[in-house]
Amino acid sequence: MAARSVARRAAGTVVHRATIVFFLAFAVFPFYWMVVTSFKQNADLYVGATNVAHNPFIFNLPPTLDHLRILFGQTLYLTWLRNTLVVGLLVVGITLLLAVPAGYSLARLTGRWGERLSIGIFLTYLVPSTLLFIPFSRLVSLLGLQNSLWSLVIIYPTFTVPFCTWLLMGFFKGLPKEIEESAMVDGCSRAGAIWRIVLPLAVPGLLTVVIFALTLVIQEFVYSLTFISSVQRMTVSVGVPVALVRGDVYYWGSLMAACLVTSVPIAIVYSFFLDRFIAGFTVGAIK
Amino acid sequence: MNTTTVSAAPVLHAGQTIRRADRRLGVFMLAPALLYITLLVALPFLLALFLSLTNSSAGSLEFSFVGLQNFKNVVASPVFRRALRNTFVFTFVSQAAVMVLGNVLARALMRPFFGKTLARFVILMPWAAPISLATLGWLWIFDSTFSVINWLLKVVGWLGPGQWYYWLGDTTLGMVAIITIHVWRMLPFSTVILLAGLTSIPNEVREASAIDGAGTLARIFQIEIPMMRPILTVAVLFGVVFTFTDMSVVYLLTRGGPYNSTHVLASLAFQDGVLGGDVGRGAAVAIFLVPVLVVLAIVMLRSSRRAEVV
Numbered sequence: 001m002a003a004r005s006v007a008r009r010a011a012g013t014v015v016h017r018a019t020i021v022f023f024l025a026f027a028v029f030p031f032y033w034m035v036v037t038s039f040k041q042n043a044d045l046y047v048g049a050t051n052v053a054h055n056p057f058i059f060n061l062p063p064t065l066d067h068l069r070i071l072f073g074q075t076l077y078l079t080w081l082r083n084t085l086v087v088g089l090l091v092v093g094i095t096l097l098l099a100v101p102a103g104y105s106l107a108r109l110t111g112r113w114g115e116r117l118s119i120g121i122f123l124t125y126l127v128p129s130t131l132l133f134i135p136f137s138r139l140v141s142l143l144g145l146q147n148s149l150w151s152l153v154i155i156y157p158t159f160t161v162p163f164c165t166w167l168l169m170g171f172f173k174g175l176p177k178e179i180e181e182s183a184m185v186d187g188c189s190r191a192g193a194i195w196r197i198v199l200p201l202a203v204p205g206l207l208t209v210v211i212f213a214l215t216l217v218i219q220e221f222v223y224s225l226t227f228i229s230s231v232q233r234m235t236v237s238v239g240v241p242v243a244l245v246r247g248d249v250y251y252w253g254s255l256m257a258a259c260l261v262t263s264v265p266i267a268i269v270y271s272f273f274l275d276r277f278i279a280g281f282t283v284g285a286i287k
Numbered sequence: 288m289n290t291t292t293v294s295a296a297p298v299l300h301a302g303q304t305i306r307r308a309d310r311r312l313g314v315f316m317l318a319p320a321l322l323y324i325t326l327l328v329a330l331p332f333l334l335a336l337f338l339s340l341t342n343s344s345a346g347s348l349e350f351s352f353v354g355l356q357n358f359k360n361v362v363a364s365p366v367f368r369r370a371l372r373n374t375f376v377f378t379f380v381s382q383a384a385v386m387v388l389g390n391v392l393a394r395a396l397m398r399p400f401f402g403k404t405l406a407r408f409v410i411l412m413p414w415a416a417p418i419s420l421a422t423l424g425w426l427w428i429f430d431s432t433f434s435v436i437n438w439l440l441k442v443v444g445w446l447g448p449g450q451w452y453y454w455l456g457d458t459t460l461g462m463v464a465i466i467t468i469h470v471w472r473m474l475p476f477s478t479v480i481l482l483a484g485l486t487s488i489p490n491e492v493r494e495a496s497a498i499d500g501a502g503t504l505a506r507i508f509q510i511e512i513p514m515m516r517p518i519l520t521v522a523v524l525f526g527v528v529f530t531f532t533d534m535s536v537v538y539l540l541t542r543g544g545p546y547n548s549t550h551v552l553a554s555l556a557f558q559d560g561v562l563g564g565d566v567g568r569g570a571a572v573a574i575f576l577v578p579v580l581v582v583l584a585i586v587m588l589r590s591s592r593r594a595e596v597v
Binding site: 129 | 308310313320321328331334348396415418427437484521528534539556560566
């Protein structure tokens with residue numbers, strides 16, 4: 001009996017380990033493939049999968065930095081990165097200006113109708129870019145902003161503001177009311193209490209919003225593809241897949257290097273803030 | 288009697304003025320965000336509806352009303368019907384797979400093991416990476432000449448001499464590839480949400496079910512999954528929204544090909560409305576996303592209300 005239960009537990013552990021390994025392999029494989037491709041010599045890279053004797057998973061020739069050198073030296077990758085960051089920072093600024101007051105207002109000052117309104121604001125996050133890019137393309141050409149990064153600065157907050165307002169509302173609700181109330185008893189105005197007491201306490205929440213808005217901007221593809229046509233003004237997520245491919249020729253080494261260099265830092269930063277994002281999605285469903 | 292009302296009045300009055308000032312401040316603080324959302328989400332949404340009723344094109348700002356003509360043309364087109372079907376197939380199959388795999392993975396992550404923090408980070412990567420760049424990675428994996436999958440299949444003998452899979456040149460294989468990417472990308476998101484649901488189930492529930500003689504399967508299917516229903520709903524809803532409305536994967540992987548057989552609504556709307564310049568038609572295609580989104584929004588509202596009541 002005891003031996004059987006020990007055997008069962010051992011089998012359970014093996015199954016558990018195997019499950020974890022399987023999912024890890026599935027998740028990481030494309031990234032592993034990016035790493036291998038980024039550092040392989042072309043002679044090692046373009047062999048063709050029909051050659052069974054040539055194992056593509058390992059370096060058959062010594063690794064090389066050529067692809068990275070091409071990416072940083074001969075392509076507009078750094079320009080795209082700069083464009084993305086400029087747009088990102090402006091969007092973060094706009095998002096904070098709009099979402100912080102709105103989040104606080106919904107958490108503290110509006111009562112019952114504010115609660116309904118907050119759900120309405122959250123639902124606008126569900127209106128997809130693939131529905132709005134057509135009307136936006138009209139608006140953008142009316143405003144004369146075709147092929148300008150300003151079009152992205154104006155439009156990107158449409159997806160950052162709703163979700164960030166929602167996140168911040170939850171965050172402000174989590175702060176004890178007594179803090180502002182005692183400040184107001186001591187002669188502070190409501191606005192003064194928000195500025196001097198609430199905002200400093202809300203720094204972790206604000207940081208989450210900054211990171212969230214920034215990652216959303218870096219990930220965005222549809223609007224950027226629709227509105228930006230000249231290669232110098234592209235953002236990373238469009239420049240790499242659209243402009244690094246010259247005609248029909250794919251420079252896979254540099255392409256994968258660009259994917260890797262862009263994705264990994266975002267993934268690292270994102271993972272630190274993940275729990276807060278998930279809390280934003282699951283408000284109400286977990287207690 | 289008289290004195291009590293007099294003494295009560297100033298207090299009430301003071302309370303009201305603070306409230307009124309707060310309310311004014313509240314409206315003032317909310318107005319910019321609300322104005323922005325109205326101008327740049329609500330109005331464009333209406334503009335999309337409006338454009339779908341016109342023959343508006345990318346070249347000029349002139350247009351005239353054509354009624355439901357765009358919708359008639361769109362529905363009559365086999366490419367559109369194929370795209371509509373694909374959108375549902377991709378969403379349904381990938382979300383079904385994500386739900387099964389996500390439950391398995393979330394359970395596996397509940398147990399302590401060596402390197403759990405790192406494992407969690409790695410499992411999360413597909414969701415954090417920009418979708419266009421991740422799809423590019425998969426494009427290389429599915430490459431017609433250099434596909435590593437084909438190499439593996441050759442080595443294990445699945446593909447005999449002369450046999451070959453053209454992943455993106457074949458409708459069925461292309462659909463398999465697209466679904467694979469959707470599963471790969473959405474799995475971390477659902478897993479993390481499900482994990483939050485699993486950890487919120489108190490341990491006493493598990494202990495009590497063990498004392499009452501419930502086996503593992505009975506516990507999972509009769510106790511834990513029913514308890515996790517609200518959180519499962521959240522995971523499915525967002526998973527469906529993100530998959531149903533996505534165009535990046537199809538656009539970058541197959542461009543809707545071969546022969547427009549792997550298009551989804553979003554990528555077809557882009558092809559017709561932006562690349563093809565037929566704004567009215569593109570808008571009409573995209574409008575077909577709306578009914579599903581409305582249903583999802585209603586389900587979401589209902590479940591959030593239920594969560595508040597219970």
